[in-house]
Amino acid sequence: MQKKCLECGAEIRGRVDKKYCSDQCRNAYNNKVNKDSKNLIRNINNRLRKNYRILDSFPLKDGKTKTTRTRLMDKGFDFEFITNLYTTKKGTTYYFLYDLGYLPLENDYYMIVKRE
Numbered sequence: 001m002q003k004k005c006l007e008c009g010a011e012i013r014g015r016v017d018k019k020y021c022s023d024q025c026r027n028a029y030n031n032k033v034n035k036d037s038k039n040l041i042r043n044i045n046n047r048l049r050k051n052y053r054i055l056d057s058f059p060l061k062d063g064k065t066k067t068t069r070t071r072l073m074d075k076g077f078d079f080e081f082i083t084n085l086y087t088t089k090k091g092t093t094y095y096f097l098y099d100l101g102y103l104p105l106e107n108d109y110y111m112i113v114k115r116e
Helices: 023-056 069-074
Strands: 064-068 084-087 093-097 100-104 109-114
Touching (some): 064 069
Antiparallel strands (some): 100 109
């Protein structure tokens, strides 16, 4: 009894446990299966990566710098996408993207910091 390729239906030759007739069919099948579930994750990761690159584009002096909300937004920063929050003992909340973070200050200023 010959097995059929899960993607194109062609007969499979070779190992007993083979499921696809070629790498192209294997990739096409897996791309179809994962398309919907991976799309949301991919979009979120792309936004996190973009936010990180924007924070990283500011030169830091002694691990921190100041900028305005307008400068961040002009570069395309999206304040809804962060990886974690850090609240100090005094109650100050830092918003982090991996090891880079920002702290909202007065008058739409932000301090960008790098966690060691």
